[in-house]
Amino acid sequence: MFANNDFSDLTSEFVRNPSQLIGIPLAIVGAVFMSLGAQFQHRGVTKVESSSGVDATTGLNFSQLKLLLTRPSWVLGTLMLGFAIAFQLSALAFSPLILVQPLGAIALVITAILNARIYKMSLNRPSVIAISACVAGVALFVTIAALVGGEKPVSNVDLITILIMLGVVLILLTLGFLFFRKRAKALFYILAAGIIYGFVATLAKVVINRIVNENFDWLTVLCVVGLLVAAGLGAYFVQTAYSSGPPDLVIAGLTVVDPMVAVAIGIVVLDEASGAPLWAVIGFAVAGAIAVWGVFQLARHHPQVQA
Template identity: 30%
Template sequence: MTVLAAGLALLGSLFFALGAALQQFEASSTSHAVLRHLVRRPRWLLGGLAIAAGTALHVVALKYGPLTVVQPMGVASLLFALPCAAALRRRRPRPGELAAAAVISIGLIGLVLVVPDQGGDPHLGTGEAVALLAGAAAASLALWAAARQASPAARACLLAMGAGVLYGATATLTRVLVDGGGEFWFLLAVPMPALIALALLQRAYAVGHFGVAFAALQVSDPLTAVVFGALLLGEPLPTGVAAVLTALAAAALTAAGTVSLARTTPMSPSHDVTAR
């Protein structure tokens, strides 16, 4: 069952990477990288279906295998995404890009492995849920504001981080709802941060630095969920000298790989896409 779970998660990562590459290709090919224009593009919609399929496979994998096996397989989406995006541009991925992606993946796997197993059923009150949404909105707004004055690579990173923060908040609310520990209005609140995150992510993709944008998303989404889980749901964080040192080393590798990706040539000619 563990082998099956790992295979499903790996296949899900491939679908997720392909979907992200398709959406980035479409977002960077237009000067109007907004959802109302992108939803009219069949290839962008196909990318959305691929991402949905990848997410579904990941969920199924979690039913058959432990989180410590499934989550690291999901990190492979970064390694898959760069070749997929390069193929759409009819070029080969550069060795430096793949090396940076491998470093980020190793860092993300290290971070995943030091997070303790979650125990108990999560519960979130109305006040805590409002704090979660307000905190995610404030952080995302600050990142969006910073992106307006940033260089193209930094802009892609900051916008994707803003999307990741909102996705992390969405994941936290969803987990509470699935386990029956939330209020009914949570169900109505979930789509809003997810849609804003999707719009921010397309802005990040449109800049052209796909590698750094996708890496920033892969880092900020799970880390936000872990932080909210610890602060609001009482979930454990890594403890002990070995776990803390491993987490710090993994974070350093992830940061170094992301900086390296930011220095690579953009996947496409950069439009003057601002964070408006």
Template identity: 30%
Template sequence: MGSLLWLAFTLALAGALLNGLGALWQNTAVRDKQNGKLVAIGALLELLSNRKWLMGQLAVVIGSALHFGALAFAPVTVIQPIGVLGIAVTAVASARYDRTGLSLGTWFALAAIVLGVGGFTSLAASNAQVTSVSDETAVLIALIVGLLLMVLGLIGSIGHGLVRCLAFAAGGGVVFGFSSVVVRLAALSVEHGNRADFPTGSLIGAILSIPVAVWFIQQAHASGPPDLVVAALTLSDPLVAIGIGYVALGEGAKTSTVATLGEVVCFLLAAVGIVLLPRTRAKSKKDAPNATLGASDATNATLGAKFNR
């Protein structure tokens, strides 16, 4: 058992590293061409010939596969917090790419995000229990996800800078959160041998929603720094998954008041970190003596200025 846990830990750690680096590579590739602008379908197709973007996408795909593979050998409460380390990997790699250091404020923001998301996920995973889902509930889940995507897509389309970045990143997290619920239901169906409960329709919907998630995430990359995109994704993913569990699957009744309060505190801690992150990163770049203000740096500075208003 010990060797399997170590294997799971190694897979999850490698997955977090690849996800963090992949986000940086995608971010730099997108913002070199579409900095601060909405990414049109044509521009997205052009990215398919961009070596840096392809390398980033491949890293994210492999990293996600390693993360899901780790879940086969260890509980969610052990693996999911390790995946949150991808935020720190992206922040450190981004600072090295921009030739700037990480200030004490940035480290504080990263610690708040990692501890907040890790704690929220651990508490949520410990209290969530799903056995089956009816066809009516599956339709309700799909409607909730579709509504959230429409709202976030609208906010991202009419918003600018930080608002656009967070809205589209959260949209990508909605899809991943929905996919997590579906995969979980499918795994439970196989484990219990109940073929009738296998969420075939929801699984097809989750697969079809992946291109939407990719498009949302590229929009987020075009409007904000990579560490902020990863942070928003990592927070919205479990939030949506647990929210669906509470609203559509009735899991809220099985969660104690203490656990619920703990989840709220962890969520607020992570949210504070996300708010502080672009401010501290923009200040670090401004104070760096050898930093050059390029296109991507200008957007970071703009995000920081929006927070200071």
């Protein structure tokens, strides 16, 4: 059970500072841009794959990557995703995580509807249940994290730990891609990108805080380098996922895995949920299981995947 004082504290905070509500429309607009960007990028990738005559499900080659830059749909989609990131960061600047982060799951719903309309198909019942599970699981997970957690200063030791973890993750995922790319499915690329973007979100937040506090040292530069390398590899995995899976499946994986990894880093490395009660630990496990189950079910039952 949630403690009543947790909700009363949140309510009183919004009453004292109503400007926090500004983040709601910003997050919704960001979700719309994310869904549109995913749809346009997916169209660009599929057209490049078709025109090149080379199957991209095992990874886009260099020639296909260059062709993406000449596809207006892909370029437009990339610009829209840039706008999505800008709106989401702006929303977090005004509003707390509990209010903004669950709204990102709106992108999954919008993308599913758009994709169904564009390809003139109807989502089957298992797909609808899977999407609902993704949205509900993420909302519950982030809500619990906001109730029992709290931001703490990131020390140099914590930051080095995060960078080491990121390095290990990038190496493992790269090796997995190189050795198993011929057998890898869309789900591998989606989960890999979600894990990487969880680190990217954490590092981006740290870098912004350090720049604001005029603490731009060698460690901050190293964070920027790690962030750019991770973002590049994550983007490559996303584009490859578009060639082997529908855009709503890609968005489902990102909106589920990304925030969970970011929250997990905060809990494990930054100790932001120290002293969390038992109900919170159980809630994290249940919410995470529901959301991840939804992604796997969508990958299994989506009409385009079955076709």
